[in-house]
Amino acid sequence: MELFEESKIRLSFDGRGEFRLLCVSDYHAPEDRDWDERLIRAEEVLLDAVHPDLFMILGDLTHNGALDSRDRLIRYAAAIAGPMEARGIPWAHVPGNHDREEGIPTEVFGAHPHCLSVRGPADLPGYGTYLLPVYPSDGGDEPALLLWAFDSHRGGVWGWECGIPEPWEFRSQTTGFDHGGGVLHRQALWYWQTDRRIEETFGHRIPGVMLMHIPLTEHRLIPTNPSLTGMTGELEESCGIPSVNPGLFAAAYERGDILAVVAGHDHINTFAGRYMGIELSEDGSLGYDVYGSDHLRGGRLLTFRENDVRAFASEHVYLKNCPGAADFLFREGHDD
């Protein structure tokens, strides 16, 4: 089996030895029209301000029942793809819990020339658990950075995987949630085994970043320990973490090559902090047709330098601070 799926675009560090990964999430397609023009403008403003090498949408592109036909889905996908396609910027996505409720096929997005989203290994459940290698600027064939994308499913999928008849009336008292989705253990094992094969192939471990919609249970440790974790950014709602822990954080810690885990799902959290050497962050929401905050809208930008990938820079890029945002930034009414 090939280590890396063939990709239509080869991601690499640029001529300055830099790779800029911009993560956004939670678009939540509108119910009363094909798309929201403000979202498209927000994408354009962010892209022009940041010039990312990869624009990564971390789930909930759609919303329950909002896209009631395949034609409408295709029009919506084309609209949100437009700014990246027009600029020739590679982009990708992972499904969110609302995308899974819609059953959105990855191919609808992957059909766009600059979209790198794939379903990933056939033996993994879901619509998108895959690996994107980022190569060095000199054209070498050994990746300098690995981007691990995970489908974090929707509520009930884990129970179904385990053969638990619904409803499973378990509500985690330590996390405060019933089972609202999350990465499965099978996917954590996929990361573990694939990462080991990569190490065997290249003779050393390659640093990486994990990208997903629903945060890890460990994300909650950042705002509950803001000083110890060096937390930056905002926490304006509790972390919507899974009630069941697949061990993915432990796997990342033991492998020692994961630098950061970026998640979406919580629309008004933009925090980042370090737990056990790994940066855990949430990227807020970019969407206008769901609860959110104009004040926090934006994305998480990770900037890697080729000569020291581990010393990456991380910041939440606020849309309100980007050139050209002022004319459309504020929605009618108030933050909800």
Place this chain on the structure above:
Amino acid sequence: MTELHFEGECRILLLHSARLTPETVEETSARLGAMIASASPDLVILDGDTISSPAADPRALLDAFLVPLSGLPWTYTFGDGEYKCGTDPRALDRIFSSVPGCIVGERAEGIDGITNAVIPMIAEGTVQFLIRLFDTHRETTGYERDYGSPGRSRLPYPLYSHHYMDGVRFCQTAWFDEDHARRSKEAGHALRELFVFHTPTPEHAEIPLNQAACRFDGVFREDSRCQTVNGGIGCAAAESRDVSAILCGHEETNDYFGTWAGMTLGVLPALACGAWLVTTDGTALSIRRIRN
């Protein structure tokens, strides 16, 4: 010896925290003898902290403690006590495994810990189920020492009241995933498993907090002292659908079990408070409390 033959249902006497010392070993051994007389087990499992304080002659302590076994098969896994007692844990492992009647099992190679092992349980010539033992390492510092680097922080885990606790790590979970798949493939069917280890998982801590949903049975007297960084063994076991129960020790006065994701999760009491007789054919499982 790596496997155990039994007939009908298998009766397993499960106990932890014997905490042997020269001063108490005679009394503790008598307690074990009474339990064996009451339970008539096919196998005795010492689930950690059998020796947890400095001992000049661990072998003499074990010999004295295990007199009531009179040839009964037994096995063991290490708790944090074995790592803190002052005797090199690998030397201690050699001492344990050389005591007559010990079933060491098929040891895992190349992963963290010493006492990771599988014991095939055989009846009518075929493997009926597997007992899988995990090493849960030292109570503090071990995980960070093995994987940490400068700048890696160690935090109190605010979801629980205790300080940092090691447990079944992800590398051990992956060992289960891969070893279970291989054995099941070789057997031609999914093999049932019973997990036994010392430090409970975070999922164990949910049982007393979800008493109705988890059909809690027992007593919950002290805060959970479960693992801090979740190594995913509970989730892996549930997703496999092949694990009947995960039975742990570590806590002194708690004595409970319940159902979680189709499995039984249990925390048995320290030997000073009692032990459990687990009766199983690999699928159906019952727990009987043996009081002192």
